[in-house]
Amino acid sequence: MKASLDFLLRLAFFATVPFVLVLVAALFPVTGALAQVAVGLVGIFTGEAVRRWASRRHKLVNLVVSSQLEYEAFYREHPPRPFLYYVFYPLLAPYWLFQPEARREFLLFKGYTLASFGFLLLSLVAQYLMSFPPELGWRAFLPIAAGTFAIETAVVLMFLMPIVTTVVHYHRSRQPRLLGVLLLVGIVSSSLAIARLERRRDPVVSYATRSRVRERTAAKPKPAEAAQVAALHAAWKALPKDKQDVDHDGKVEADVLDAAHEALMPFYRNDEANAFDLWYTRNAKTWLVVLYFEARGKNDPIWLAMSSAGAVTHDAKQLPKGAFKAMYRLTQ
Numbered sequence: 001m002k003a004s005l006d007f008l009l010r011l012a013f014f015a016t017v018p019f020v021l022v023l024v025a026a027l028f029p030v031t032g033a034l035a036q037v038a039v040g041l042v043g044i045f046t047g048e049a050v051r052r053w054a055s056r057r058h059k060l061v062n063l064v065v066s067s068q069l070e071y072e073a074f075y076r077e078h079p080p081r082p083f084l085y086y087v088f089y090p091l092l093a094p095y096w097l098f099q100p101e102a103r104r105e106f107l108l109f110k111g112y113t114l115a116s117f118g119f120l121l122l123s124l125v126a127q128y129l130m131s132f133p134p135e136l137g138w139r140a141f142l143p144i145a146a147g148t149f150a151i152e153t154a155v156v157l158m159f160l161m162p163i164v165t166t167v168v169h170y171h172r173s174r175q176p177r178l179l180g181v182l183l184l185v186g187i188v189s190s191s192l193a194i195a196r197l198e199r200r201r202d203p204v205v206s207y208a209t210r211s212r213v214r215e216r217t218a219a220k221p222k223p224a225e226a227a228q229v230a231a232l233h234a235a236w237k238a239l240p241k242d243k244q245d246v247d248h249d250g251k252v253e254a255d256v257l258d259a260a261h262e263a264l265m266p267f268y269r270n271d272e273a274n275a276f277d278l279w280y281t282r283n284a285k286t287w288l289v290v291l292y293f294e295a296r297g298k299n300d301p302i303w304l305a306m307s308s309a310g311a312v313t314h315d316a317k318q319l320p321k322g323a324f325k326a327m328y329r330l331t332q
Helices: 002-027 031-055 059-077 083-087 089-098 100-110 114-131 138-172 176-199 207-219 221-241 254-264 323-330
Strands: 277-282 287-293 302-307
Touching: 002 083, 002 138, 002 176, 059 100, 083 089, 083 138, 089 100, 089 138, 100 138, 114 138, 138 176, 138 207, 207 221, 207 302, 221 254, 221 287, 221 302, 254 277, 277 323, 287 323
Parallel strands: none
Antiparallel strands: 277 287, 287 302
């Protein structure tokens, strides 16, 4: 009875959490955490073979595979704890921070070797250089990097540890059929989440991209507005030839939207430009094309409108009633 209840709890977790994990991964770059855990699982399943192979190779090889072997060695000595321990793991921080064995397990997932810490630093520097200067500096970058790191840590503690320890549990107890059922359910859940994302009219915009759009626009408002005006001119130039790219609800897509995004790119980075949408509407006097970046939380939307005569406006009264709500719905 106890084993059946334990399996049902794990089954419910594998049915729901991979779905959530895919959605979180679309918003935050958690690839590093996923790769680290994947490497750990390889070490668990092939630990002895990897150890023999590494022992016959150069010391550099041993350094590369050391993290794989650490997972295997730890769980060979210390079987995973009950499943609910890992489900409520973040709430037990006082315990696993001060208990040596539990702290060692935590460091397996969120600890850094010299090599992995160096890779982290290099990736942060590369991210900064490619996406922030010259408009944005380290002051804008560090809060975004810290927020991303916090989310990655939460993903590891809340999602990945229960998954990995479940795999280890059934691998150690030699129950491949039950493990196979859980992994199949997890794959189906992940596939459904991916299909849901693919059906969205707009791609998911990451947390870092949203933050950079707002920070860059606020840092250089005049060049930002000039880029937005150029995008609206490009859209109007393409629109008369491509009316079929305007949906019945006013959302502008395809070549017209691509032209607007391209016009934004001299100022905004590629992913930032692609976060903007176009909307085609009419007020009492004229047709308007609206360049729109959706609002989140307490932030106001970033937008600018242009009429067919080339008049630019930032006056919300010039838009139809309920325009912002309609535009927000179209981005979801």
